Amino acid sequence: xAVISQxxxxxxxxxxxxxxxxxxxxxxxxxxxxxxxxxxxxLTLIATANQGSEATYESGFVIDKFPISRPNLTFSTLTVSNxxxxxxxxxxxxxxxxxxxxxFFGPGTRLTVL
Amino acid sequence: EDQVTQSPEALRLQEGESSSLNxxxxxxxxxxxxxxxxxxxxxxxxxxxxxxxxxxxxKERLKATLTKKESFLHITAPKPEDSATYxxxxxxxxxxxxxxxxxxRLTINP
Numbered sequence: 001x002a003v004i005s006q007x008x009x010x011x012x013x014x015x016x017x018x019x020x021x022x023x024x025x026x027x028x029x030x031x032x033x034x035x036x037x038x039x040x041x042x043l044t045l046i047a048t049a050n051q052g053s054e055a056t057y058e059s060g061f062v063i064d065k066f067p068i069s070r071p072n073l074t075f076s077t078l079t080v081s082n083x084x085x086x087x088x089x090x091x092x093x094x095x096x097x098x099x100x101x102x103x104f105f106g107p108g109t110r111l112t113v114l
Numbered sequence: 115e116d117q118v119t120q121s122p123e124a125l126r127l128q129e130g131e132s133s134s135l136n137x138x139x140x141x142x143x144x145x146x147x148x149x150x151x152x153x154x155x156x157x158x159x160x161x162x163x164x165x166x167x168x169x170x171x172x173k174e175r176l177k178a179t180l181t182k183k184e185s186f187l188h189i190t191a192p193k194p195e196d197s198a199t200y201x202x203x204x205x206x207x208x209x210x211x212x213x214x215x216x217x218x219r220l221t222i223n224p
Binding site for chain 2: 001004031033041042043044045048058092094096101102103104105106107108110
């Protein structure tokens with residue numbers, strides 16, 4: 001199974017600023033995913049990031065607000081732009097490719113916007 | 115649109131008291147039903163994948179089963195360390211993304 005790390009693990013940010021979250025996988029993977037988990041809620045997919053192509057965003061999420069980079073097969077970043085308190089959430093990175101094509105998740109980044 | 119509904123939202127059991135968690139789903143062409151465990155402050159941890167009705171998977175005190183409309187996660191003689199939120203997700207035909215349910219928050223009292 002893939003081992004995924006995220007940086008930072010948590011941050012407190014001011015309204016109107018931006019934060020970039022890094023996701024590193026210990027092996028090469030084709031697909032990486034970014035999820036949001038709001039307090040007490042389940043996971044909602046933000047976008048799918050494939051290496052060498054533009055990210056695919058889910059309904060309700062736009063590139064200007066959540067730009068994503070995928071420079072190689074082991075790394076991706078998610079930026080949360082022009083933050084507001086409603087962006088306070090846990091942001092999770094995942095990759096697919098296990099024996100059952102399951103997704104493995106990173107530990108998450110807990111973001112608080114004041 | 116693919117949908118997943120989990121019940122109950124929360125369940126509190128005594129140590130050793132067996133029970134089941136439910137995951138009802140609607141999906142266009144099931145390509146996998148996934149169970150995850152999530153501890154507070156951590157990312158989801160993969161438990162099982164089920165692909166077809168009648169399939170069962172077991173791991174320690176947990177057993178997952180699947181029908182055409184729902185999946186059950188049976189927990190036998192649970193221990194306090196089994197306390198966590200259990201998430202169910204599905205992947206539909208032609209999709210790579212997972213659609214998650216709201217989760218069941220399980221608490222096992224010693």
